[in-house]
Amino acid sequence: MSPSLTDTFPTDWSYISEGGANIVFVYQGPPNPFFDGTALRLRKRKRAAIDEEKEGREILSIEYQKQCLQRLIPLEHLPRLELVVVGPDHDAEAWLRALAAECEPHRALERKETDCIDVVQPRALLATNLVGGGGIAVEIKPKWGFLPCPTYLSDATRPIKTQTCRFCMHSHLKAQQGQMVCAAYCPLDLFSGDESRIKTALNGLWDAWIESDGIINNFKVFVRGRKIVPEQRSSIVGVVNDIADAKEALTSALLPVLLSTPVLRTLARLQRTLDALDIEGLASLCDLSAIGADAEPTVADALPPPRPPTQRTCGTTSSHTPLSATFKDCSVIVRVPDGTATLIDLDPKSIERLRKWERLDREIVAAYAAVPVRKRKACVHTGAE
Ligand SMILES: [Zn+2]
Structure with a gap:
């Protein structure tokens, strides 16, 4: 027993x-x-x-x-x-x-x-x-690593959503609301497979971690099994290399692991293929809103049926728990010097959560539409698998 x-x-x-x-x-x-x-x-x-x-x-x-x-x-x-x-x-x-x-x-x-x-x-x-042992473990919540496919987007949102990623638009909205954000981090950099862009992503996460005094939830650092706060960052030094600067010591240890692990590639591919539609397209096809009181007309009839491999491969569970949502909200734990990367918090998401995301999505895009075109961020999707 x-x-x-x-x-x-x-x-x-x-x-x-x-x-x-x-x-x-x-x-x-x-x-x-x-x-x-x-x-x-x-x-x-x-x-x-x-x-x-x-x-x-x-x-x-x-x-x-x-x-x-x-x-x-x-x-x-x-x-x-x-x-x-x-x-x-x-x-x-x-x-x-x-x-x-x-x-x-x-x-x-x-x-x-x-x-x-x-x-x-x-x-x-x-x-x-995954955060124990004698080395360092870093938990990164990468968020959405792709730009949505233009096909299912409305004319109004297409130019916005295909240029600026969901995370960066959300950061803009949060900043407007006075929240702490990772302004310099774009998930597309982390998922790019490109060394200098991954470095930019790590620097952005680190800087936001320091500036927010560890409040942001995208980046957590564990040294020898204990979670540290930014003021304890000197404890990073000497654990995995001889670099004297904590930021440099950590980012240069993480970089080769993030470059070589297939995890980010797999995650980006799953996010993208399972949800090429974007929540807006998904809502229009699957009539998410009809499930609740805030019903809206949908254009489902005019469009081909969604091709969710999710429902076919995974049976009944996934009809209530879209897989793409799971992959957009998980975290990855990178361990050094072990060099491992593991995905965690891969939980099924409820349809209610998906509807909440849809409402939030509208709010995010509406807020971003107010940003003058020349000031909008251009997030670069390299197409690396
Ligand atoms: Zn971005």
């Missing part, structure tokens, strides 16, 4: 990071063949939550990885995922409450205000701890 989490102490798990839906811990307890080298991913719940659908999300993630992702991405670039039982009913909640209390001081204030660990979940996801 597999061990459960209650066989360990909550204090054996140390908080490492969190995203919108999940919070991650790594095992640092006494030697344990089952938990050594693992990371634990737990679901969070909104403080003001009305009961949302959540049962079985972990099972779905595992099935999704097995049935879909492993056919598209070589296993060596995916983390090992396993379901783990929290514990017997009466102990599980107490265990999770203790863990929640333990990690609270390490969490960012904005996070603490919006959500907390869901203490009634029966199971959690156990994954390979």
Whole structure:
């Protein structure tokens, strides 16, 4: 029988990071063949939550990885995922409450205000701890690495969307709203396969990390298993090379891995081929809006049917969880000196999420349409596979 989490102490798990839906811990307890080298991913719940659908999300993630992702991405670039039982009913909640209390001081204030660990979940996801060990691990959320295919775009948005990538337009909107952005980072640089452009992308991510004091969510740095904040950046020096400048030490270590790994290429190809339509084209074809109250006329009749290889290759799961959305929202963990790159957070996305993206997409493009043409950013897609 597999061990459960209650066989360990909550204090054996140390908080490492969190995203919108999940919070991650790594095992640092006494030697344990089952938990050594693992990371634990737990679901969070909104403080003001009305009961949302959540049962079985972990099972779905595992099935999704097995049935879909492993056919598209070589296993060596995916983390090992396993379901783990929290514990017997009466102990599980107490265990999770203790863990929640333990990690609270390490969490960012904005996070603490919006959500907390869901203490009634029966199971959690156990994954390979990719940020541990003696070297450096960097987590990059690359976002959308392509410009949409012009065919399905409207006349109004085509000139905008085929020149400036979604990420750069979104950065513009966020900056207007007073948010911290990665202004100098363009995903198309990271995905270009070109050394100097990848370097530009890494410099952009690093600079935004420093300027935002580590707040931006596209770039996280772990040194010898611990997440560092920008003021601790000197701890990078000497770990993987003799370069005295932290930025230079890190970027020059990451660069050869990003140049040689097939992961970015694969990711860009999957994003592009699974969603050549762009969300706008997808909405017009699949009538996303008809699912909700904000219905709009669609032009589905005038267009050929979408050719989602997603639904054919992956069975029922993907009809509710467009694969392209998964690949646009995942992260890659690059480890040096190991030289590995692994994709994480490849979760199925709900149709509700897709509809939210569609609304956001309209807002992003509308805001960018107001930028004078000569001031619009030209994001370069090299066509490198
Ligand atoms: Zn761009």
